[in-house]
Amino acid sequence: MSETVHWADVIAEDVLKRGNRHVLATGITPSGPIHIGNLREVAIANAVFRVLRDHGAEARLIYIADTYDPLRRLYPFLPEVYEEHICKPLSEIPDPYDCCSNYAEHFLKPFLKSLERLGIEIEVYRADVLYKSGMYTDLIKTALEHRDGIAKILAKVAGTSIPSSWSPFNPLCEQCGRITDAIITGYLGNTVDYECMCGHQGFADFSKGEGKLTWRVDWPARWKMLDITVEPFGKDHAVAGGSYDTGVHISREIYGHEPPYPIPFEHIFLKGKGKMSSSTGTLTSIQEMLDVLPPEVLMHLFLRTKPEKHIDFDPGVPLLNLIDEYDRIHGVQIPFRHMVTIVQIAQDFDQVLKVLKRSGYVVSDIDDIRQLSINAKNWLSRFAPTFVKFNVQDTLPVEVKKLSQKQRIALGLLADAISFKKTAEELHNKIYEIAEEAGIDSRDIFKAIYVAILGKSSGPRAGWFLISLDGNFVRKRLREASKA
Ligand SMILES: [Zn+2]
Ligand SMILES: [Zn+2]
Structure with missing residues (x-):
């Protein structure tokens, strides 16, 4: 990637042609757990934001939570009684888990916390607060006055037929609390009859937030309100006649505002399960990922891939490879893959530290090491395929009976060669030498090592693995196996 220009540089260069002051907007509807697909949007905006700043542009990164959107349906995680809240704004519905101020807040809070952990500084707006504060008042008035013009745009650009009762503004019914079910019968000043x-x-x-603009009008209205100049969004909004397309027309023709520079991006597909989506339950939540990954690696996943390319996300071995790639590029203190091995050897955290020291690592940042060991354990229990998992056997495994005479000789030679003075790499090379000495294929000596210690024919990289174990234990075990 280093020789080629990064996609964020290309976009930023394009954006700078439009001026030197920018507001980059992101946002989602917090109607359920916020998954890593949603995070891609923020990661893209953040990458461009940073480049713009580096170029001396005056830039802001904002996040608009669509807290005033209605609850669409009874999601699988909701109790039956939430049926009565369907079509009410999310901010006006009680938290189903009864721990936050409202429904939207419950899903928003952990997401914002994740952004913090990812080091993304972002200004947060909540749609319900924007509406209730009166910031939308003039924009709603304009929309009501130009109701016919907007209807014409929607009919022409989106190709939908607009019923005569249609209004760009949806009042909030004071009786039932729904925001989708009322028809406007007239309006005067800041009020509508419904x-x-x-x-x-x-x-x-509407100056007090008693209703909201319909989505296709709301979007261009907020472009004007917050002076948004750059916005990434899922590619389904980018199709001809889609909400960006109609938004462009409404923005220019009704609000007299230049629409933002669009960055359409592709979805993230979860291996074997299709597109990640909160409503189908096909998702990996950001928190779940942060349980297994350092936050930087998650950002690396988004940054290495152009926005228009879809990402196939496989939390098994491909994720391990991704972390390897990150560790290689950034030269981390302790590679994740090695921690995956170490937590399977150590009984507790004290032993983790001991094993690390044995392996020649500088053990200084205990909190970071602890977090990495927790991540590795979580990955093992949730996503690791069985061939990655192992158990150091307390007693000589019965499988050693199947080892050949030459394999036994090789293990005996190796037992004599084990010493603490070697580095993992030296030991690893030594294994090849011994294989030659014993007249066997190197694959067969590795197999013999794993059989003797793990009772199976594969395992982690032998030099690094053996050096992680107690030297006396290894010597004794290899000798036992050589004589069995
Ligand atoms: Zn809560
Ligand atoms: Zn009603």
Whole structure:
């Protein structure tokens, strides 16, 4: 990647042609657990944001939580009684887990916390607060005044037929609390008259947040309100006639505002399960990933891939390879892959430290090491395929009976060669030499080592593995196996 120009540089260069002051916007609807697919959007914006800043541009990175969107349906994780909250704004629904101020906040909080852990500094807006604060008032008024013009754009650009009762503004019914069910019958000043499907007739003051703009109008309205100049979004919004397309027309023709520079991006697919999505439950939550990965590696996953390319996410061995790649590029203190081996050797954290010292690592940042060991354990229990897992056998495994005479001789030679003065690499090379000396293929000596210690024919890289173990134990075990 280093020889080629990074995609974020290419985009930033393009963006800078439009000026030197930028607001980069991201956002999602916190209707359920926020998954790593959502994080891609923030990662993309953050990457471009940083390049713009490096170029001396005046840039802000913002995140708009769509807390005023209605609850669409009864998601699998919701109790049956939440049926009554469908079509109410998320910010007005109680937290189903009863620990936060409202439904939206429950899913938003851990996401914002994850962003913090990822080192992403972002200004957060909540849609319900924007509406209730009156920031939308003039934008709603303009939309109501240009109702016909907007309807014409939607009909022409999106090719949908717009019913005569359609309004760009959806009032919040004061009776049933739903934000999707009312029809506007008139408006004056800052209020609209409405008739709700629940039978209630009333009026809503939109300067106080008693309703919201419909999505296709809301989006261009906020471009103007927050002066948004750059925005990444899922490619489904980018299709001809999609919400970006209609947004461009509404922004220019109704709000007189230049739409933001678009960065459409592809979805993340979870191996064997399809597109990640909160509503289908096909997802890996960000927290779940941060349980197994250092945050930087997660960002690395997004940065190495161009936004328009889809990402196949496989949390098994490919994830381990990804972490390897990251560790190689950044030269980390203790490679994750080695920690995966060490936590399978050590009984507890004290032993982890002991094994690390034995392996020649400088053990200084205890908290970081502890976190890495927890990550490795989580990865092993949740995502690792069986061939990565092993158990150091307390007694000589019965499988050693199947070893050949030459393999036994090789193990005996190796037992004599084990010494603490060797580095892992030296020991690893020594194993090859001994194989030659014993007249066997190197694969057969490695096999013999794993059989003698793990009772199976494969295992982690032998030099590094053996040096992690107690030297006396290894010597004794290899001798036993050589004589069995
Ligand atoms: Zn909560
Ligand atoms: Zn109602």
